[in-house]
Amino acid sequence: MAFKTIFEPFRIKMVEPISVSTEAEREVYLKKAHYNPFLLDSEQVMIDFLTDSGTSAMSAAQWGGMMVGDESYAGAISWHNMEKEVQDLTGYQYILPTHQGRAGERILYGHLGGKGKVFISNTHFDTTRANIEFSGAVAIDIPVEEAKNPMLDHPFKGNMDVVQLDALIQKHGTENIGAVILTVTNNSGGGQPVSMKNAKAVSEICKKHNVLFILDCCRVAENAYFIRHREEEYAQNNYREIAQEMFSLADGAVMSAKKDALVNMGGFLALKDKSLADACKNLLIITEGFATYGGLSGRDMEALAIGLKEVFDEDYLHYRIRSTTYLGEKLKAIGVPIMWPVGGHAVYVDAKQFYPNIPIDEYPGQVLVGELYLKGGIRSVEIGSLMFGKYDEQHHLVPANWELVRLAIPRRVYTQSHIEYVIEVFAELMKSRDRKNGYRITEEPQFLRHFTCKLEPVNA
Numbered sequence: 092m093a094f095k096t097i098f099e100p101f102r103i104k105m106v107e108p109i110s111v112s113t114e115a116e117r118e119v120y121l122k123k124a125h126y127n128p129f130l131l132d133s134e135q136v137m138i139d140f141l142t143d144s145g146t147s148a149m150s151a152a153q154w155g156g157m158m159v160g161d162e163s164y165a166g167a168i169s170w171h172n173m174e175k176e177v178q179d180l181t182g183y184q185y186i187l188p189t190h191q192g193r194a195g196e197r198i199l200y201g202h203l204g205g206k207g208k209v210f211i212s213n214t215h216f217d218t219t220r221a222n223i224e225f226s227g228a229v230a231i232d233i234p235v236e237e238a239k240n241p242m243l244d245h246p247f248k249g250n251m252d253v254v255q256l257d258a259l260i261q262k263h264g265t266e267n268i269g270a271v272i273l274t275v276t277n278n279s280g281g282g283q284p285v286s287m288k289n290a291k292a293v294s295e296i297c298k299k300h301n302v303l304f305i306l307d308c309c310r311v312a313e314n315a316y317f318i319r320h321r322e323e324e325y326a327q328n329n330y331r332e333i334a335q336e337m338f339s340l341a342d343g344a345v346m347s348a349k350k351d352a353l354v355n356m357g358g359f360l361a362l363k364d365k366s367l368a369d370a371c372k373n374l375l376i377i378t379e380g381f382a383t384y385g386g387l388s389g390r391d392m393e394a395l396a397i398g399l400k401e402v403f404d405e406d407y408l409h410y411r412i413r414s415t416t417y418l419g420e421k422l423k424a425i426g427v428p429i430m431w432p433v434g435g436h437a438v439y440v441d442a443k444q445f446y447p448n449i450p451i452d453e454y455p456g457q458v459l460v461g462e463l464y465l466k467g468g469i470r471s472v473e474i475g476s477l478m479f480g481k482y483d484e485q486h487h488l489v490p491a492n493w494e495l496v497r498l499a500i501p502r503r504v505y506t507q508s509h510i511e512y513v514i515e516v517f518a519e520l521m522k523s524r525d526r527k528n529g530y531r532i533t534e535e536p537q538f539l540r541h542f543t544c545k546l547e548p549v550n551a
């Protein structure tokens with residue numbers, strides 16, 4: 092379409108009211124939540140950018156599918172619909188349903204991992220790393236050099252450093268490599284895409300050394316959009332074909348269907364090799380469920396099969412990526428420091444630059460998260476020293492590499508007016524960038540502290 096306005100390729104049949112609050116009310120809510128938006132109730136939030144995971148709006152066709160979901164324990168029609176769809180998309184024969192992405196990760200990486208094993212990725216997502224490390228294995232991230240500079244313009248900052256990949260495989264020995272995992276798009280690296288050229292290079296190296304190559308494919312459709320628009324050879328391909336080609340390069344895939352399968356819950360493991368699939372199937376049955384439902388309801392599998400088709404729709408993907416980019420471009424234009432270029436599912440704000448006067452050990456990212464909520468009822472998440480910071484022996488904070496705030500955009504949920512509203516809230520926050528004080532932590536658990544820790548403002 093030649094027009095500039097982002098045309099949302101859907102109309103709304105059913106609405107979910109948003110409870111509109113005042114700043115004074117939100118002040119009370121945030122204080123009660125100990126300045127940690129994970130502790131807010133969703134009713135207290137006006138725009139929820141906490142995650143794009145499991146927050147999609149399903150289509151009428153998906154809701155229709157829910158009604159005909161077959162809830163049989165074994166051999167349900169809905170399972171066959173899902174299996175067929177995933178086989179067709181991935182080209183892999185063995186499909187294992189799981190309740191979400193991390194269940195597939197636990198099964199596959201638990202089986203392949205263990206002490207002495209090494210996994211290599213462009214960037215392991217938190218749960219991927221946690222499952223690998225829990226098995227006793229080591230997870231190594233090797234993003235390309237360009238990925239390390241948040242402001243550098245580069246079309247494929249999600250790429251893996253293939254020179255390092257080859258060297259690492261040789262260093263550790265092929266027999267010790269659990270798997271090479273390519274995360275598309277690279278969530279922890281800012282939702283940045285991986286090029287087909289890079290995926291091909293990774294595939295060749297893995298074949299050369301005979302090591303397993305797995306795709307973490309939860310945003311594979313969004314990644315396909317970037318390939319078509321940034322990699323010339325693919326300008327004429329449709330998005331599904333691009334994704335299929337990427338799958339053909341790997342030996343298997345793990346998917347959190349809560350992203351690009353447009354469902355609220357679900358996932359799968361898809362594998363080429365029968366003996367690996369058989370081993371995983373045993374583990375699936377022990378902890379997830381029988382091989383034809385794996386922890387999912389029949390209706391969920393039905394919706395997943397439909398969502399996996401819908402996500403490759405030309406107009407949908409255009410709207411999806413354009414609207415994320417639109418938010419990023421507008422924020423950049425009013426001077427908000429953001430990670431560049433804008434990724435597929437989220438805009439990342441550099442909070443260290445946004446609040447240059449707030450010391451890192453007072454968590455500038457969390458301040459921005461708090462202010463977005465207070466001013467606009469917008470919930471976001473800090474990806475910085477609150478999430479990844481550690482302490483040294485003197486209990487001083489060892490900061491994370493970045494102080495980012497992620498605005499993750501749910502699929503098909505918010506309209507352009509909501510996005511304009513978010514931009515307006517940012518414009519308001521731009522007026523108080525000279526803040527000097529942040530937060531201190533008053534209570535924290537030992538692991539994954541950002542979820543449940545309590546904070547309070549440091550007063551001047």
Ligand code: F0G
Pocket residue numbers: 141142143144191192193194216218219274278279307309347348349358
């Ligand atoms: N891999 C990637 C790249 C992810 O982004 C996620 C989840 C998972 C695996 C795990 O999937 O949640 O279904 O178990 N990401 C969410 C997020 C939580 O907010 O980015 P899951």
